[in-house]
Amino acid sequence: MSKKSNKIMVCVSPVQAVRTKMVASLMVRLGLAAIASDARKIISNDIRSYDLGTAYLVACDNYYLADSPLITQRLYELSARGIAVIVGSKTIPRGYDFVSEAFYPENF
Known part of the structure; x- marks a missing residue:
């Protein structure tokens, strides 16, 4: 994967450490970091x-999209402009799937 979509990229896992690993791996895939530790x-x-x-x-490895609709709207605006927005979340709430691209542990 070398092309970023214009949606909020959400790494979904109930475990914090897995979300952090997924966000780091996605950043490497997109070319935003050389290695996961960076x-x-x-x-x-x-x-x-x-x-x-x-x-x-x-x-960010710990964000729930429904916590703040204003922040989520701003994140979507950033991603629509081409800025990489990668967040980790335990779940994607209903109604937010159209603004997000989900990544699950089995994809990594």
Whole structure:
């Protein structure tokens, strides 16, 4: 995979460590990091640590899309503009599947 879709890329797993590994692996696949350990250094645990107005990459391993519709809307706007938005989540809530591209552990 070398082309990023214009949706929020969501790594879905109930286990935090698996989500972190998946986000890091996806970042390497997209060419955003050379190796997974480099990717892990820039993955955030809280989406609110990003300034979404100036972000050129969003990588978070713990975000639930329904927590904040305003933040999710902003993430979708960023991804639609071509900015890589990769988040890890336990599940994808109903109604959010049209703005997200899901990745599951069995795909990695």
